[in-house]
Amino acid sequence: MKEIIVSNVTLSTAMTLAFCDDIEISRSTGFIWSSDGQDFLITNWHCITGVNPLTGKSLSKTGARPNHLTMALATTQFGVKFALDLPLYDAEGEALWMVHPTAGEQVDVVAIPIQGEFRSTEETKRSLAKPFNELESKRHEAFVGDELMIVGFPRNLHIHGLPLFKRATFATEPNLYKDEPSFRHESSHRQVWVDCATRQGMSGSPVIHVKRSTILRPLGSPQEYDDLLDSYSFYGIYSGRVVDPDEDPRIDDQFAAQIGIVWPKPLIERIVKEGVRDRFRREDVFEKTIEGIPIAPRDIADRRDPGSSPG
Template sequence: MKIMLNPAHSVVHLTMRFDKTELAVGSGVLYLKDNKTYVVTAWHNISGRHTETLDLLNKNCSIPNNIIVSMDVEIKQGDFVGSTRISITVPLVDNNKTTYFIHPQGYPKVDVVAIPIDLNNVYTMEGKLMSGENINLPIQLKSKQPHGLELNIIHIQDCEFKDYDIGDYSKSLYVSDDIFVIGYPKGITDYTGQPIWKRATIATSPQLGWEQQEQFLVDCASKEGMSGAPAIYYSRDGKINTGNVYYKGSKPITILHGIYVGRLGSTSELEAQIGKVWKRKIIDEIIDNKILDFLSEELILSNSCIKQTINEEWPKENEGYANELLNDKTSYRYYFLNLIMSKINGRANKEKVLELILEYAETLKNGIKQ
């Protein structure tokens, strides 16, 4: 028997660090697929870069190389079932490779990652003695201790609704429906480590997507630190309405709909607080493909590589293409820019790529005139 059907137990607090230096805080969720455990969170949390511009987020230009994952661990001994909060150190780079999976779609960038967690592995739990001395303690997330004591973690799937007779409820999520984003705004928590529940209203159609991507927008008064938090439907009364079927059960109902990755274009607290949620299916696609991210120093392509791609993709049969592209009133510039960004898997700042495209077009135009 699991401790509770409370999805908050599957939410994790993340502290992104460079060695021992703390850079930022964020949120995540423990996800189970094919009997393996993952911490799912936002890509920009782990990479330390802006999703679109690829600019470094830390003011000192530091990049995370490890994270502290604080999570609930289920404790069972005989008839007793309870939980405690622990924190483990998870490396983001190992043997000169990243340790987390990204989505195969390089552009537009999918702002979600999955970090494998081996429950049988021994992780480091950092602690401090009363004297102030720092110590490292080994801990295994799933184990059987002496005297019948068992440890295990709680995945979001452990809390989810299991009656599939009503079909896939996620397809019945509509504009104006309420969901919750559960995470750590501004890193706020207390000694219990419990996350904060933020109510969100579906602001755009999940079925239509947003910007032709597997995402939708929500109206939510979120803050920094919520990026990577799970976006869920939750009914304490056990009620669910798919539009075709109304169901009333005896236990709370939880359904994961996706990962919240932050607000759109906000520069002040007074702006409309519209946030973005990547759909749940994105998580499964990331795990199924198991593509490791680039190391930070390898992520950004050199100008020469970008110029080579521009040259390879330039339509050689169209002598007037340079003039059309330099005319910003046509759609040529937009289409060619997105073509190049797709070919290089988004591994450059879009404005920089456009600058190189226009430079190339200008060179060809002058060459034609000569």
């Protein structure tokens, strides 16, 4: 059989399916991250709550809320996925995921602990997915206009269950984001914007910074031309568009679809190391949504442990 070469980035990017009991609510993207022996699923807050973190409103017309996720992971058997099921709430209805220690869901990123060490059983060992922070990559300095790849499942599209790579560029300066105490509700200070035509299903996608380097061969060498060497580094996680025409049909789709939000890697690292367990309760928001009472972002965001320090 001919050897098949597939990128580790491809194999380590998973489609995530959100369920309310046995009913599928939505699909998005996620990936695994490892820290101090604990593995996490990294995805977006809005993907697992069904709530817009900026408005507090339901993303579903039915008001449905997920209570568990399934990750579809690539395996050693081509085209066959391993389904890893992750509960979102404990027996008391408390959220199991971790959020930013001070900004909460205003940083639209969560880390869901995977119970037990990943690939600890014979079944999970079949998975080819690896924690993204353990993939071999090269660190590059990032500049506005640099090329990126957003890896995910736009409109649930895939071939053999594997993700698509969507080309993007930095639309804002990638080194000016700040994760500071004063930015409690000003989430844009922590974001980097990218120019890319993205669609639903790509929330939670890993963002790869692609760098093209040139090696100059000396005259008289076997290759007297420049060799382009492509390498990559993990930059962050995509969470959606700055303005979403899918939520408001009055918005010009041609423009709105082009500007996306990326949360840089240090935010993920802070969440897995210093994050707090979210105090979001599925039934609380569900009841208020049914009654037609809107929930302000602060109502959700301030559900932190009283002892947590601002910032």
